[in-house]
Amino acid sequence: MKRIAVYTSGGDAPGMNACIRAVVRTSIFKGLEIYGISYGYDGMINGNIKKMQSHSVSNIIQRGGTILKSARSEQFMTKEGRKKAYDQLRANGIEGLVAIGGDGTFTGAKVFFEEFGIPVIGCPGTIDNDIYGTDYTIGFDTAVNTALEAIDKIRDTAAAHDRIFFVEVMGRDSGYIAVECGIGGGAEFVMVPETETDIKKVVKSLKNLRKTKSSSIIVVAEGGEEGNADQIMEKVKNKIQDEDKEFKVTTLGHIQRGGNPTARDRVLASRCGMAAVEGLIDGKSNCMAGVVSGEVLYTPFDDCINKTKPLTGDHLKLIEILSI
Template sequence: MKKIAVFTSGGDSPGMNACIRSVVRTGIFHGLEVYGIYHGYEGMIEGDIKRMYSHSVSNIVQRGGTILKSARSTEFRTPEGRKKAYDNLKALGIEGLVAIGGDGTFTGAKVFYEEYGIPTVGCPGTIDNDIYGTDYTIGFDTAVNTALEAIDKIRDTAAAHDRIFFVEVMGRDAGFIAVESGIGGGAEFVMVPETETKIDQVVKSLKNLRKTKSSSIIVVAEGHSLGSAEEIMKLVKEQIKDPSKEFKVTTLGHIQRGGKPTARDRVLASRCGMAAVEGLLQGKTNCMAGVMKMEVVYTPFADCIGKPKPLIADHIKLIDILSI
């Protein structure tokens, strides 16, 4: 293998640039030519591909977002689009790919490999932490810390005014950000998609807490079955019916996807980037390089996409214990 290319796809996450940097410099260390594909699969189709050098990735390890940009590509979902992408890679002599992204990215990579056989190793880049085959994903730790900082500030105003705040965090269909930011922020209640929560439970908890606490924080994961934090707040308010209590909602949104990556995310991204390149050189393909129990592991894309990643049971227990 002489030439490889790296690209980012799907939602951006803090640490992607650190991963790109690691891929480029690991490739150069092993004597490879490394190319960057801009705007993900769309750039692969359009031929937006450029040679990268060591200086191409200088001064980016601390930056959020992705210097290679990201985009959704409907054309890549078609056989014609994938054929264009393959022809562009073949014209440049690219023999291997490093795909940084989440399950959508890996789904595309899996189909592409099955059709054209270009070896691909992925790196788990998503704040949601919902990818099977790695303990943590690139960007998750930064997103949790961003949410935690916001919750700490909301706690101050909640306590000052004796208010009940519903704080909505991202995570798509997974509650990892909600759970960790909830534990770290001392939330009185955390609502996640993985567990069934009834409004009666929230109301009962808040009524019990009123005996010892004048304010409360309820963290809501965006994918909860009962709806958004705003919708859940309205349902709770209808049952409590206390004019002396103020209910407020804060939706953190995309601030969780930006910002400087934490040290933990930078190190994880760098390890995954190096492992992806070295995996390609070892003949690995159609898999993701992740870190489990501090060790690099390679997991088939089919498992990354198809197997659910459960929340840590002790974390759920902790929330119940620490909120009393």
């Protein structure tokens, strides 16, 4: 293998640039030619492929987003689109790929490998931390710290006005961000997609907490079965029926995807990027390079896509204990 390419796909995550940097510089160190594909699978189809040098990734490790850009690709979901992508790679002499993204990115990479045999290794780039085969995903730590900083500020105004705040964080299918923010931010409740939310229990607890606390923070993952933070707030407010108590909602949204990556995300991204290149050189493919218990492991895309990474009961128990 002499020539490989790297691309980012799906939602951006802080640390993707650090991963790109590691892929580029490891490739050069190992004597490979390295190319960057802009705009993910769409760029692969349209031939947005250019050679990268060591200086191409200078001064990017601290930047959020992705210098290679990211995009959804309807074309790549078709066999014809994937054939166009394959033809572009062949025309540029690309013999292997590093895919940085989440399960959608890995699903596309898996199908592409099965159809055309181009070796692909993935790096887990998503703030949701919902990829099986790695303890943490690139961007998760930064997203948690971004949300936590906001929650700390919201708690100040909640306490000043004796308000109950519902803070919505990202996590359509995963409650990892919500749980870690809830623990780190001292939230009274955390609502996540993985567990059922008992509104009656929340109302009862809030009424009891009023004896000792004048304000409360409730962290809501966007994918809960009871709805978003606005809907849950209305349900709770209607049951408490206290005209003297103010209820507020703050939705943090895409602010969690941006910003300078933390040291933890930069190191994780760098390790995964290096491991992906080394894996391609060693003949590995159709798998993801992740870090489990401090060690780099290669997990088949099938497992990354189909196996779940459940929340630990200890996290949920800790929130309940510390909220009293």
